Amino acid sequence: MHTSSHALARLLGDWAGPGPAHRRLSDLVRLLILDGRLPLDTALPGERDLAAVLGISRTTVSTAYTTLREQGYLTARDRARGRTRVPPGDRQPEPGTAGPDLLDFSHAASPAPGEALHRAYTRALDQLPRYLPRHGYAHVGLGELRAAVAQRYTDRGLPTAPEQILVTNGAQHAFSLLVRTILRPRDRVVTDHPSYPHALRVLRNAGCRITPVAVTDDGWDVDTLVTAARGAALAFLIPDFHNPTGLLLSEVDRPRLRLDCPLVVDETMAELALDADPPVPVAAYHPGVISIGSAAKTFWGGLRVGWLRADRELVQRLGQARSGTDLGTPVVEQLACAELLREIGELLPDRLAGMRERRSLLLDLVRTRLPDWTVGRSSGGLSVWARLPDPVSSALAAVAPQFGVHLAAGPRFGIGGAFERYLRLPYSLDADPMRAGIEGIASALAAVRSGHRADPSPTPLA
Ligand SMILES: Cc1ncc(COP(=O)(O)O)c(C=O)c1O
Structure with missing residues (x-):
């Protein structure tokens, strides 16, 4: 390449x-x-x-x-052109895998609700003997989890049968499986702009052409989406507490989202309604919509359980197609996820209260330590989208590890280098690391403004 x-x-x-x-x-x-x-x-x-x-x-x-x-980031000059590489033992972590000594502001994902997770796994292990006499492969998912996910959709206002659910190894897996199965290189896909970086990566890897449609402080421009979707192969939107902005597509706009092409909505953050009422799924307004969901933000990313809701035929087709890369989701994790979904009514209020608290702390810290930044209004999810006065997001992310923080630069969320004036700030860290992280960002910003250079082997703060 x-x-x-x-x-x-x-x-x-x-x-x-x-x-x-x-x-x-x-x-x-x-x-x-x-x-x-x-x-x-x-x-x-x-x-x-x-x-x-x-x-x-x-x-x-x-x-x-x-x-x-x-x-060590380019191969030596043994060929005409240097090729990109990562030096062995580089201490800069991959996005989302910051080492224990870096404060991870690159990831919008909360720690697990420890007790509830432990209880769910204990119950899952109690049930496991029932599954042991069988082979354990379930290419569309265990009936028990499919039923629990379908019930949750039904409770949220979208009647759903278990046969409409495909269990996957997370929402990311669901989207990449779908894209690999139904799209072809050069297909045009409409996305939010900004959007979730790993979803953009799936589309780029598949050779799709991306038509970005702006999501601004005012939210989605449905008329523009409708126009952009004409002749497109797919639209991919994150209408429920959009990542990175935390915005919610309004109840007025939901029925207006009548697109000419298949629509996939990523509802990974849908349960994290901090200020708004929990949204009725977009598919309740438009029956053909394909919905993607996950246990990652509601419960824990480490479960690696997600799902896709579609018509029965597509679920079967995807279940067959998945054998090209994997043969199913682990049984214990599926059983634990079903337990967690059954308890969601008791679990969620505390979890959301903790997120609200962390969000107000983050907003206070930004107001005091980064006073010339403006933070967009969000009504849920796990992050806010901050606007910087100067286009230094990448420069900031490059030096931040020296100040103990790992950041995801704004352009990761966009196409063609957009969003250099933006930074996603997650509020998934506890109070102390969050305070330390904002201090680190403020120091990194001062360094960038004074022309400080990024050190390739960052020395994290103690
Ligand atoms: C919008 C969105 N989609 C997908 C994912 C990935 O979810 P999972 O961990 O279930 O693969 C995330 C995680 O941050 C997300 O925010």
Whole structure:
């Protein structure tokens, strides 16, 4: 694989800033590699061509490439073009896997409700002997969990039969399985903009063309969505406490979402209604809609259980197609998830109360420590979308590990380098790490503004 100068320039976006240009360039390319926006083993553009496209000197590009080589992010000059790599033993974590010594602001996911999870697993183990005499493979999911998920949809205002549910290894698996099964390279897909980075990655990996439609502080522009969906192969929206903004598609707009193409809604955050009433699923208004859900945010990401709701035929088709990559979801996790779903009415109020508390702490901290940032209004989910006064999101994410924090830069949520003025701030951390994290971000921001450079081997704060 290779990337062209224009494609790299789009990924770099507006990369002006303080400090020497070659440093900013090497820092940002390194961040793009670590973020996965520049895939590994991608040949970078030739120096002369990139310099011309970026309007800088060839020496600047050459110095940046040399730095990247020295840091281990580019292969040595044994071939015409250096290829992206990650140096062995790099201490910068992959998104969402910050080491124990970094405060993870890159992930919007809460810790497990420990006691409830323990109880659910204990009950699951009690039931396990009933399953042991059988082979344990259930390509569409265990009947018990399919029934519990269907019941939850029915309780939320969308009558659902267990046969309409496919159990998957998380919402991400559900979406990638769907995309692999029903889409082809070059198909055009309409998405929110910003959107969930891993969903965008699924679409890019599948070779789809993405038509982004803006989600602004005012929410979704349904008329534009309807227009954009004409002739598209699919639309993928996150209407229930959208990631990253936390916005909710209004009850007025839900029935208006009549699109010309199949619509997939990701409802991973749907149960996390902090200010709003819990939303009635979009599929209750439009029967053909495919819904994706997950236990990850409601209960715990480590369960790795999600699901897809569709008509029976598509569920069967996807169940068959999944054998190309996996043969089912672990039995104990499915049983534990069914237990948790049965208890959701008792579990959720406390969990939501904790999230509200953490969100107000985060908003207070931003007001006091980052006073020139503005935070969009959110009504649920696990994050807010903060607007920065300058386009420094990637530069901030590049230096933040030196200040003890792991961030997901705004452009990860967009197409073509958009959102350099934005940062997703999750409120899933406890109070002390959240305070320490915002302090770290404030210090990192001061460093960026004074032209500080990113160190390839970050020294986390104690
Ligand atoms: C909108 C959205 N979709 C999918 C996922 C992934 O969910 P899972 O852990 O169930 O794969 C997330 C997790 O952050 C998410 O926010």
